[in-house]
Amino acid sequence: MAKVIEVDPEGLRSWIGSAKRTLTIESEAMARLIQALDGPLGRAFGEAIRLIKQGSGRVIMTGMGKSGHIARKIAATLASTGTPSFFVHPAEASHGDLGMIGRDDIIIMISNSGETAELRAVLDYAKRFQVKMIGLTSRADSTLSHHADVALCLPDCREACPIGMAPTTSTMLQLAIGDALALALLEDRGFNAAQFKTFHPGGLLGAALTHVKDFMHKASQLPLVAPTTPMAEALVTMTQKSFGCLGVVDGESGELIGIFTDGDLRRHMSRDLIDLTVSDVMTRTPRTIVSDTLASEALEILNSTKITSLFVVDDKNRPVGLVHVHDLLRHGVQ
Template identity: 55%
Template sequence: MMNQARATMVGAPPKGGAAPGTAENALKAALHVIDHEAAALRQLLETFTAEPGRSALAQALDLLVAVSGRVIVSGMGKSGHIARKIAATMASTGTPAQFVHPGEASHGDMGMITAADAVIALSNSGETAELADLITYSRRWQIPLISITSRGDSTLGQAADVTLALPPAGEAGALGLAPTTSTTMMLAVGDALALALLERKGFSAEDFQRFHPGGKLGQQLLRVADLMHVGSELPLVDAGMPMSQALIEMSAKTFGCVGVVNGAGDLIGIVTDGDLRRHMGTDLLRQSVAEVMTKGPLTTSGQALAAEALRIMNERSITSLFVVDATQPIGIIRLHDCLRAGVA
């Protein structure tokens, strides 16, 4: 009897808690959260499309693009996690930025913030106590302060130079307590600021690759110049050279082809395995390169994306592309070079 009572107590929900729901109800709740947050993002777009939100967003961008130092992003709790992500996104898209924990700022890390910086402070309520010292510091030293908060009339909202006020969407879920919708909107505002600054600063794909040398992004943004073979590796022959000598060069360089240049060093043709098969005969070795070559070969530039060079080679069923500067050959890239580097 005692064991049965004990089992009943263990299986029962905590006093004051909700009874466990079914798997189907949990799934419905999950979908409701996504729908709720999507609706909040649409509301956020409307807020910053209309006035005064549009002007506030423009002012924030003007302030940030003028910063000569770093953008300091700060927040406490879940807002702090979002602040870290915003700082990381800005740093990777051409805006020097770093996260400063508000609690640590009060104990020495305030020295990380200079008069050349700007501060973005995140707080849903706008009354986060840990931000008080950071707010005071920014006001004392006239450091620009942008707030992202759901309450423009809060302490943070009133102290900031620019307040990006979130619409009153409410948190998702049955309890409506856990930071969900508010942090989603904060993240969206942070992404909007980072990518708008990218646009204002003219941040290019080359810049992006420099900041993302590793991983899939780095592979996708590799340039032909990063992978091409140059110098003595280049298989080049003169147009007037006999094929007997050209074959030696072709065999020595192992690209399965040779580029053909004229007296000025311009690339005017290519001899491939296919050209050899088409001209196979007893007099092949006595023919000149110019008689066997294919004129006007496909080429690419050193600044082209390696992915683009790979696409050309795949579409034309070729395994190598000469790289030219105007008409002068400066390198050669192979299909296998791209695949080995992870370009796809």
């Protein structure tokens, strides 16, 4: 059984006060970073994008300590958004991992001070073999800034750490500019959701990026009837198909012209319902989707319109499939 810890109100206020001070310092630094993009940092950012676009290799991220952790995350973001990238540990680089860096690659080296000793081997290798390098640092007068082909110099902001030692604000800014690089490259190449799914096939994200065509019901499974079908016959079809709805198709064109649902059945329940035809009680111009609709978008439509099924139609409005809310939930779409 978990131990219950009593929280002193005064202690809680102190903790919250500390959190607010940290977030205030970091938000102020973020505002300065945004402003800096209107100056030299913005021009350097553009040069970095140009350098990466022109390169035929991969983006090699490297950094030591906390900057190394940020470099790993940026490499993962770049790779998942269409820019091939991986992390090389600078300490391992001088023990053989320099061989992982090709001459067509682009190195992004992160060092807050720009003087991190462990980066020397990678820096010397880049200069020796003329590998293009982008430096990400907070010091414009550093060794890294002087030797980099492009220097992304972040604004000098105080760390949120009250003793000014633990990298906090500086690593947040490094991560932010890394995200900005990755997303600028994504937007520039027109990277879309379908491509994104290729790199994220698993988990909830993969499920949300699935298209309805991947699991919609098709062909003989579809509950379709003609508008002249007697309701007695239509209700049998509706029960057999078990989707809680019927699609009404034109006999000549095959176009979907209406839908009849469990809700319509309740609204039209009367003694003479059996004597009517489907066209007498159907809802005209039903909501539909196409087969390339993302599963997450289909679920949003179902939730917002408070319906349980959607017919999937082709470019001539002919039904080619049906997706039920249970199908989406079963595949993990949220």
